[in-house]
Amino acid sequence: MTRPANRIIIVGAGIVGIATAALLCEQGYAVTVIDRSGIAEETSKGNAAALAFSDIMPLASPKILLKAPKWLLDPLGPLSIRPSYLPRLAPWLWQFWKASQPARQQASIEMQSALMWLAETEMMALVDRAGMTHRVRHDGSLELYESEAEVRSHSVGWQRRELAGIAFEHVRGARLAELQPGLSPRFVAGTFVPGWKTVSEPQRFAQALWAHAERCGAVFEKAEVSGLELSETGPSVRLADGTTHAADRIVICAGSWSTRLINKVTRLRIPLDTERGYNTTLPPGAFDLKRQLIFGNHGFVMTPLETGVRVGGAVELGGLDLPPNYARCKAMLDKAAGFLPGLKTTGGVEWMGYRPSLPDSLPVIGALPEDPSVLLAFGNGHLGLTQSAAMGRLITDLVGGKPPSIDIAGCRPDRF
Template sequence: MSAGAERILVIGAGIVGIATAAQLAERGHDVTVLDRTGIAEETSKGNAAALAFSDIMPLASPKILLRAPKWLIDPLGPLSIHPSYLPRLAPWLWQFWKASQPGRLEASIRTQTALMRLAESEMMALVDRAGISSMVRHDGSLELYESEAEFRATTKGWDARAKAGIGFEHVRGARLAELQPGLAPRFVAGTFVPGWKTVSEPQQFAKAIWRHAEASGAKFEQAEVARLVRSENGPAARLADGTTRQADRIVVCAGAWSTRLLAPVTKLTIPLETERGYNTTLPAGAFDVKRQLIFGNHGFVVTPLDTGLRVGGAVELGGLDLPPNYARSKAMLDKAAAFLPGLTTQGGTEWMGFRPSLPDTLPVIGALPEDRAILLAFGNGHLGLTQSAAMGRLVADLVSGSKPAIDIAACRPDRF
């Protein structure tokens, strides 16, 4: 190892762990990634492929609080809470309500805006270094509205984006049809965001970033981490087979499973929940979708990929242990067929994944209070792919002892 380099374990081979490993390895550290399955084999395998750098509005907001009761009436709607899980979810919902209050909301928007700016610059730089610019599409996104009232309800959010310097175009009529031919006539307006990007296929993209990390010296070990251990010799990961992996530092990027690993080494309570998301990936040619389509009022998107057409989204709050309810993916597919007349709905592959969600929509970035050698980098919700390179940059800054690229005080692990 070079002078100043450290032995670092990164726990989790999702896109955040992969991007973090890449940035640490580029700086000369001895990096090993541990994961129970493989590279991008879980949540990062089936995401919606968006590099949503303009998505600065927190989920915790007055708008969502107003919509939530209506959504919850429909068990297959954009938001669902399993009744048996509600008692466990109550503390998270309380924190969500607090995060939606005006002062907290404005602070979250400021931090999210800074994080997204860093995310875009770091991701595009990482893509260039990895030589995979052809895997990033610059087609923009199109958010769609079924009524004037629905469109007007979004104006505050677009005003906040305009204030942040994000470009967009409200469209109707011929311009709307030009951006996406074949839409059902129920859509009266849309908003085109030209700076929105997608990747050609999320798992393939993640594996390409990993190849770059590997070329920079990072290593992978397939192993299930049972828990973390603190000792005088530094932090360690105790594996399910009873063996231990020692390191100078450990970076926890295990997504929705992160707090389970942390429980033995901290008294800190981090209200991490999982947004269980569903999708169906249809075969190529199911419909000629020009760019990612966002049906915000219905909580799902349609994304063209190299491997087909992905229809997915929605939020089901039910923890890690309940079995999947694929009726939710079927409900989104039925809506997509109504919104895109002629959509071929046969031959799809269903999937469910766990998005690691914190009540204020901001991730956790920082050291464990009890042990500064254990760094936390998780909780990006549905923005893991988007923010992954920024997470890696910020972790690398913390490891080097340099000032983080942006102010991450609002993302500190003990903020709740």
């Protein structure tokens, strides 16, 4: 039988850990968040700022399998794997291939759709309770196409979104120019998604949400967690300085580092790798960007922030140990300058972050098989900000012994 939970430790102060802390504290639990760096100081610091509730299509798909060989030949392209890393990535790629099969892809879409419904409901309610509505922009997104053939190639994805009740508008001509003036004439069409949202600046948003969690009683401790210890009296975390902290529940929200913590205490082998994301944040005034622009065929986006214009994205599967390749930032910035001829590309700050990615584009949510008092909540890929409040709600349900708000069988830790 699972022990009652009063004291909860969350490992990881990224946006998923912060949202989980806020929701747990609102229910009266005593929550301590432990992180080696600080509040939203790593992957959640520099993301693309999207609340991408309509992004229900998994990365793994037959279409991606067709495109991947061409993309992989370009070391600066939308999807990159360094040759030296291929042997280590082989098990992940095998699971990715299996996840791309039609039945598995459809199951992923259905699970992702349910997660996104919960994510939007929970995030907007949490933002309201935290007094943060001014930090969310409701401008929608605009995905851009350079040919009618490219428009047609995306039609199946939009049909799936339509079935999921997601509103969108295909635009051309004057309507396209109205939604984003100053586009290169190479873009012949676009798709406007009015329900897409962005935050004013990701780290500031996360820190404001943490301030709400603190007002509800959450406590932060800056320390490096080096391992977990399981016992009949309850789980504990072991810190790098040799001390241990016991709790009634431990929640692992450590993103790309999560499996390094749990692998020594579980038989599970979760195929977690990283979508290493790169971006450049240009100063305010770089361009009058009306909303987030998505260049799907090139694998990156541009986002208006209160701190400037962020140009970034793409996927480099490369784990945690390879050095960054900032040439990817420069390649995206060069493309952006061609797409928006008036863009001022000087004075930017480059960044790279580790997005925790699983082959089917779904997170892990559930208990450690060896100890139900240890809960796992990680692996959202590039959707951590988007799904953070849903992750927090589902973990709060599990801690409280309630049925989860949605069926999470598709996210169970042992599905691989």
